Amino acid sequence: MTTELPVLTAKDFASDQELRWCPRCGDYSILAQFKKVLPTLGIPQENFVVVSGIGCSSRFPYYVDTYGFHSIHGRAPAIASGVKGVRPDLQVWVITGDGDGLSIGGNHLMHAIRRNVNLKIILFNNQIYGLTKGQYSPTSPLGKRTKSTPQGSIDNPLSPLSVAIGSEATFVARSVDVDTRHLTSILERAAHHNGTAFIEVYQDCNVFNSGAFYYASKKGVKEDNVVYLEHGKPLIYGADRDKGIRVNEGNRPEVVELGSGISEDDLLFHDEQADEPSLAFLLARMRHPEFPEPMGVFRSVQRPVYDIALDEQVSEAIERKGPGNLDELFNSGDTWTVE
Amino acid sequence: MAATDVAPANEKRTEERDTIVIRFCGDSGDGMQLAGSQMTNVSAVFGNDVSTLPDFPAEIRAPAGSLAGVSGFQLHFSSNDVFTPGDEVDTLIAMNPAALKTNIADLKRGGTLIVNQDSFASGDLKKAGYESNPLDDEDLLAPFDVHKVEMTRLTRDAVDGLGLSPREADRCKNFFALGLVYWLYERDATPTRNWVSEKFSKKPEIAEANLKALQGGQNFGLSTESFRVHFRVPPAKLAPGKYRKITGNEALAFGFTAAAKMADRSLFYAGYPITPASDILHELSRLKHFGVRTFQAEDEIAAMSAAVGAAFTGELAITASSGPGICLKGEAMGLGVMTELPMVIVDVQRGGPSTGLPTKTEQSDLMLAMFGRNGESPLPIVAPATPGDCFWIAQEAMRIAVEFMTPVMLLSDGYIANGAEPWRVPSLDDLKPIQVDHPTEFNSEDGFLPYLRDERLVRPWAKVGTPGLMHRLGGLEKSDVTGNVDYDPNNHEHMSKVRAQKVANVAASIPEQEVFGAQDGEMLVISWGGTYGAVRQAVKTLTEDGCSVGHAHLRYLNPFPSNLGELITRFQTILVPELNLGQLVRLLRSAFLVDAQGYNKIQGKPFRVSELIEAIQSRL
Numbered sequence: 001m002t003t004e005l006p007v008l009t010a011k012d013f014a015s016d017q018e019l020r021w022c023p024r025c026g027d028y029s030i031l032a033q034f035k036k037v038l039p040t041l042g043i044p045q046e047n048f049v050v051v052s053g054i055g056c057s058s059r060f061p062y063y064v065d066t067y068g069f070h071s072i073h074g075r076a077p078a079i080a081s082g083v084k085g086v087r088p089d090l091q092v093w094v095i096t097g098d099g100d101g102l103s104i105g106g107n108h109l110m111h112a113i114r115r116n117v118n119l120k121i122i123l124f125n126n127q128i129y130g131l132t133k134g135q136y137s138p139t140s141p142l143g144k145r146t147k148s149t150p151q152g153s154i155d156n157p158l159s160p161l162s163v164a165i166g167s168e169a170t171f172v173a174r175s176v177d178v179d180t181r182h183l184t185s186i187l188e189r190a191a192h193h194n195g196t197a198f199i200e201v202y203q204d205c206n207v208f209n210s211g212a213f214y215y216a217s218k219k220g221v222k223e224d225n226v227v228y229l230e231h232g233k234p235l236i237y238g239a240d241r242d243k244g245i246r247v248n249e250g251n252r253p254e255v256v257e258l259g260s261g262i263s264e265d266d267l268l269f270h271d272e273q274a275d276e277p278s279l280a281f282l283l284a285r286m287r288h289p290e291f292p293e294p295m296g297v298f299r300s301v302q303r304p305v306y307d308i309a310l311d312e313q314v315s316e317a318i319e320r321k322g323p324g325n326l327d328e329l330f331n332s333g334d335t336w337t338v339e
Numbered sequence: 340m341a342a343t344d345v346a347p348a349n350e351k352r353t354e355e356r357d358t359i360v361i362r363f364c365g366d367s368g369d370g371m372q373l374a375g376s377q378m379t380n381v382s383a384v385f386g387n388d389v390s391t392l393p394d395f396p397a398e399i400r401a402p403a404g405s406l407a408g409v410s411g412f413q414l415h416f417s418s419n420d421v422f423t424p425g426d427e428v429d430t431l432i433a434m435n436p437a438a439l440k441t442n443i444a445d446l447k448r449g450g451t452l453i454v455n456q457d458s459f460a461s462g463d464l465k466k467a468g469y470e471s472n473p474l475d476d477e478d479l480l481a482p483f484d485v486h487k488v489e490m491t492r493l494t495r496d497a498v499d500g501l502g503l504s505p506r507e508a509d510r511c512k513n514f515f516a517l518g519l520v521y522w523l524y525e526r527d528a529t530p531t532r533n534w535v536s537e538k539f540s541k542k543p544e545i546a547e548a549n550l551k552a553l554q555g556g557q558n559f560g561l562s563t564e565s566f567r568v569h570f571r572v573p574p575a576k577l578a579p580g581k582y583r584k585i586t587g588n589e590a591l592a593f594g595f596t597a598a599a600k601m602a603d604r605s606l607f608y609a610g611y612p613i614t615p616a617s618d619i620l621h622e623l624s625r626l627k628h629f630g631v632r633t634f635q636a637e638d639e640i641a642a643m644s645a646a647v648g649a650a651f652t653g654e655l656a657i658t659a660s661s662g663p664g665i666c667l668k669g670e671a672m673g674l675g676v677m678t679e680l681p682m683v684i685v686d687v688q689r690g691g692p693s694t695g696l697p698t699k700t701e702q703s704d705l706m707l708a709m710f711g712r713n714g715e716s717p718l719p720i721v722a723p724a725t726p727g728d729c730f731w732i733a734q735e736a737m738r739i740a741v742e743f744m745t746p747v748m749l750l751s752d753g754y755i756a757n758g759a760e761p762w763r764v765p766s767l768d769d770l771k772p773i774q775v776d777h778p779t780e781f782n783s784e785d786g787f788l789p790y791l792r793d794e795r796l797v798r799p800w801a802k803v804g805t806p807g808l809m810h811r812l813g814g815l816e817k818s819d820v821t822g823n824v825d826y827d828p829n830n831h832e833h834m835s836k837v838r839a840q841k842v843a844n845v846a847a848s849i850p851e852q853e854v855f856g857a858q859d860g861e862m863l864v865i866s867w868g869g870t871y872g873a874v875r876q877a878v879k880t881l882t883e884d885g886c887s888v889g890h891a892h893l894r895y896l897n898p899f900p901s902n903l904g905e906l907i908t909r910f911q912t913i914l915v916p917e918l919n920l921g922q923l924v925r926l927l928r929s930a931f932l933v934d935a936q937g938y939n940k941i942q943g944k945p946f947r948v949s950e951l952i953e954a955i956q957s958r959l
């Protein structure tokens with residue numbers, strides 16, 4: 001029996017709630033791409049779940065007409081793990097921020113990724129606490145002046161992708177809010193990945209951290225500041241595609257000019273399926289302005305998926321012991337009868 | 340004693356006793372918990388009523404031989420109804436000097452003391468802080484019937500020839516002691532022999548050694564001149580039926596599994612290991628063939644959150660922890676209250692604050708359960724009275740949760756969780772179905788309204804995946820009916836009152852409070868949780884002496900049973916014994932404006948019946 005799925009469009013995924021983000025916030029674009037991708041996945045609308053924590057970004061579920069949960073600060077990966085724990089058939093997206101996912105919720109993020117729960121996690125990185133009006137976050141650069149760091153931040157920032165890779169992530173990617181076509185393709189790939197898919201999206205907080213990512217988002221600038229990753233292809237970038245990344249003898253990446261004795265074959269070739277995550281880690285540590293920042297899929301490998309394995313343990317136990325029988329359970333162990 | 344004094348085995352006398360309290364104590368590494376639980380099992384299988392009190396240190400291996408490392412297991416077995424593990428000990432088995440030192444004060448005058456003499460020749464004396472050997476102290480031992488047994492040597496002899504190292508041989512001592520006790524109380528060792536064979540099936544030499552040691556202990560009792568009498572404690576007159584032994588934590592696992600079956604749903608358990616709640620996770624993780632899914636989360640915050648997530652999808656979700664973990668769960672529990680999702684949170688209470696007394700019991704968290712979340716955040720609270728009652732209260736908690744769409748707290752405690760008693764195996768007909776309704780269609784002309792309530796103020800529980808019923812929940816205040824985010828001042832007041840009223844409405848679905856003993860008169864003793872047995876025994880003894888005392892034991896703490904206020908007015912004095920500094924007593928005083936008095940103990944130990952009798956008598 002084949003049941004025809006109704007043909008859905010982005011419009012079908014719009015909820016009746018009024019959007020409450022500031023004008024020109026990067027969140028709008030991410031929402032728009034997200035709503036474009038969902039109807040293309042061949043999944044019934046009622047089988048999507050969007051779970052978020054707290055933050056501007058975490059308002060997201062209210063604006064998507066799926067089952068949704070706007071939960072508490074940092075806990076979305078744990079709540080979503082509970083959803084998947086009982087319903088591996090649902091497609092569950094987690095929406096989190098740099099504070100939500102990496103500060104208060106860092107522990108849950110790490111463990112969801114380590115278990116490889118089949119979640120699609122989008123981390124909106126605006127390098128600031130938006131909802132609480134502009135304190136620095138775990139991704140804010142050193143020296144950053146914010147409401148809570150009037151003399152500049154003295155906290156060393158971390159890279160969300162390094163955290164994900166260090167947590168044994170099976171799918172790691174990065175994109176930019178306004179890079180609509182690229183973002184859509186990354187969301188699609190994440191949706192099709194089996195296991196935790198972790199996506200960092202550079203997101204402009206127009207009010208408290210405006211322009212933090214212009215180097216990576218503005219046309220005419222970004223060409224020299226980002227390098228798009230393609231599996232099996234060399235890392236080439238630049239407005240004239242005349243620059244590349246080579247790994248030197250110290251196993252460090254370096255920027256090289258193509259042409260003067262250096263050919264494409266000398267460059268680093270991307271392999272998102274490498275057994276070891278060292279290449280992905282090396283890429284995740286390439287930061288602006290020293291390097292162009294990689295965009296795209298850093299890593300995509302297969303590993304057993306937690307929620308499927310849990311399901312299999314249940315089926316296996318039923319196969320081995322037969323479906324649970326309460327009478328047998330109650331009467332297990334030593335029993336005696338009182339006449 | 341002259342050799343002629345040795346009575347042939349068949350000439351040993353048997354005396355009958357109604358009831359015996361026995362305590363095994365020794366170093367944490369001596370296997371006292373195992374010996375105690377085996378003695379419990381064979382006594383239960385024999386047909387005695389039993390009640391146990393395992394008492395062990397928080398350290399897995401405190402320095403060997405030290406006072407801090409003493410582990411004990413007390414068993415009360417009887418031909419009568421048993422309510423508590425017993426106040427005083429009839430027979431004390433002390434495996435080393437530290438155990439003797441810390442336990443002898445609880446041994447009755449005239450009681451039997453069995454010591455492992457070999458341990459008193461060693462450095463263990465010093466570790467226990469004895470200047471000289473207490474076994475030579477006639478004044479100390481005079482009140483008791485003392486048996487000095489060379490357990491270490493005799494155990495080594497018993498396992499000789501099996502190729503065990505001296506260390507391995509010495510680890511069988513507990514089975515030697517157990518064998519001796521089995522002889523002393525005419526116990527049939529078969530259940531223990533079966534247990535050993537199964538437990539060590541992969542290490543046949545260890546199984547063999549333990550069985551030999553057990554037999555060695557039995558033979559020793561039979562042949563030694565030291566014991567001339569052994570005792571028979573006839574079976575108790577329990578209600579007819581089939582029985583097994585059960586601990587509180589086992590009963591909770593069984594109860595939740597049964598609840599899920601009766602609701603025809605799968606069960607999701609999320610937890611993070613913590614004493615004394617971990618066994619619930621262990622038990623449930625073995626029940627996957629019942630469709631039970633267990634999730635060992637990264638912390639209690641995650642465990643609580645995962646339970647909320649599972650509940651959101653439409654499945655039955657539970658979590659369990661103890662005080663420190665319950666504190667961590669607070670925020671996500673509040674999310675459960677706000678989103679009005681059903682789930683059960685078990686708190687197996689232990690001494691606090693902070694890490695407190697991890698392995699000791701305390702009625703520590705009634706206030707935490709009532710008020711330990713931000714905002715007006717009410718939820719129903721229930722508490723089991725005995726280990727066996729855990730089975731029933733688990734189902735009741737789940738029933739309330741799904742019937743009223745609310746998180747429910749279940750307050751167990753260390754005493755109930757680890758304590759064991761005979762449990763009449765229920766028949767499936769004894770179990771009540773739990774009705775779960777999931778809407779499949781719009782509940783209004785405006786589509787699906789997730790906060791449209793029924794007459795009890797309960798909102799619908801849409802299963803994720805149901806076409807057309809997509810909706811968003813969250814921790815922000817919401818409009819009644821639509822569930823949309825709403826910051827309107829009047830709406831917030833309305834919703835706060837609705838949430839409180841919904842929990843209050845649970846009272847209509849629970850039984851009225853019953854009173855044991857006097858139905859009116861001088862004093863009503865009100866208790867809750869694991870103090871049931873001691874309080875019931877105390878009141879029973881006093882009413883048999885003609886005192887005008889009643890006992891109300893509350894299994895429902897929020898809301899209270901609807902007749903409780905009226906009951907209270909029938910008595911001149913209200914006494915509330917609690918293992919804390921007074922928590923239920925405050926709730927009663929504020930709910931009923933009654934001058935209820937507390938009687939409190941906070942030592943990590945259960946009440947003794949004798950101290951309760953004294954407390955009641957002194958106030959009559």
Ligand SMILES: Cc1ncc(C[n+]2csc(CCOP(=O)(O)OP(=O)(O)O)c2C)c(N)n1
Nearest residue numbers: 054055056057073097098099100129130131
């Ligand atoms: C337990 C808790 N602590 C603090 C807060 C306050 N709070 C709300 S959002 C937020 C930071 C949000 O930053 P981020 O995750 O980066 O999201 P953004 O607003 O930037 O999208 C904080 C600290 C809270 N809601 N809950």
Ligand code: SF4
Nearest residue numbers: 022025056130205206
């Ligand atoms: S504060 Fe920043 S992140 Fe939040 S909505 Fe406004 S622009 Fe967006």
Ligand SMILES: [Mg+2]
Nearest residue numbers: 097098128129
């Ligand atoms: Mg942010």
